[in-house]
Amino acid sequence: MNEIKAMEKPIKFSDPLFVTLVASICCLLWGSAYPFIKLGYSAFDILAEDIPSKFVFAGYRFILAGLLLLFLFRVMSKRKFNLSGKQFSSLILLGVFQTGLQYMFFYVGVANTTGVKGSIMNATTTFFSVVLAHFLYKNDKLSKNKVVGCLLGFIGVVIVNFHSNLLEFSFSLSGEGFVIxxxxxxxxxxxxxxxxxxxxxxxxxxxxxxxxxxxxxTILGLLLGGRVTHFTLESTGILIYLVLLSSAAFCLWNLLLKYNKVGKVSVYNFLIPVFGALLSALFLGETIMELKNLIALLFVSIGIYMVNRVSSRKFSNTLES
Structure with a gap:
């Protein structure tokens, strides 16, 4: 119990530099999922159009990640899961929607649009988070800095994904719509x-x-005929890495959200496609030092700074008082 309390000290998880470090690590881990999921599809012989098997593959990843975190809780706290019926129902609801339904829409959407457009549409997560926080929290209102920062971050995402077919306007509910x-x-x-x-x-x-x-x-994928059976040393290693990154990134992200404003944390989501592009280049043999990647990283970094500038000053004043 002491270990968990120490890990969750509000002062540490509210420190601007610590937030930047941890949020960047989370986005780096999620960004690394892009190339490793592709490598996983290849290692498990999952075809691009085989959505049910992709559901099963993702299901295995999240089931194992969840079990790992629950095991760590038991080891670190030495407590049982004393949850009320209402709390347990809330967690079931969260799991079905945040992991199950969200990834279902995401995988189907990505399958029906280009990777470029899918990545850009997925970047709307930050906009939704900032706008929702404005209406739900009195201390997390929209400001000029937030708007400018989010726009700069979004421009960065567009730059890193820029391709000639991006200029061809098209929109489908089962494609771009599902990703949104x-x-x-x-x-x-x-x-x-x-x-x-x-x-x-x-x-x-x-x-x-x-x-x-x-x-x-997993259940949905199996019912639709999906299968993940080609287990080798390579494919199992990739799955284990995806399990570890999911458990670490989601847990750290939730800790950041617990002790910080939603807008302050969500803006870091713009880093995910940038890291994804850089790591995909590294692991999939693409060109890594493209000028557009560096420009995109610059735009995203400035955007993050704009959103967090006021918060950092307020934090400094709090420490001095």
Missing amino acids: IAALIFSITAIYAKHLTGSIDVLVITGISLFVGGLAL
Whole structure:
């Protein structure tokens, strides 16, 4: 119990530099999922159009990640999961929507649009989070800095994904529409998870929600005829890495949301596609030092600074008083 309390010290998780470091690590981990998921599809012989098998693959990943976090909770706190019926129902709901439904829309949407457009549409997560926080929290209102910062971050995402076919306007509900719906679901459920952290340990919230969502994805994928059977040393290693990154990133992200304003944390989401592009280049043999990648990183970094500038000053004043 002492270890968990120490890990969740509000002063540390509210420190601007610490938030930047941890949020960047989370986005780096999520960004690394882009190339490793592609490598996983290849290692498990999952075809691009085989959405049900992708559901099963994602389900295995989240089930194992959830079980890992729940195991860590038991080892670190040496407590049982003393949850009320209402709390347990809330976590079931969170898992079904945040992990299950969100990824269902995301995978189907990405399959029906280009990777470029999918990545850009998914970046709307930050906009949804900032706008929702404006209406739900009195101390997290929209400001000029937030608007400018979000726009700069979004421009960065567009730059890193820029391709000639981006100029061809097209929109389909089952493609770009589903990716946007997935982004909206993630934004809403992230705020709901922040609400739950007031009464439930973050490890338990993240563990149960990942497990439940993973179970939902696995069952759905199996019912639709999906299968993941080609287990080798390579494919198992990739799956283990994805399990570890999911458990670490989601847990740390929920801790950041617990002790910080939603807008302050959500803006870091713009880093995910940038890291994804850089790491995809590194692991998939693409060109890594493209000028557009560096320009995109610059735009995103300035955007993050703009959103967090006021918060940093307020934090400094708090420490001095």
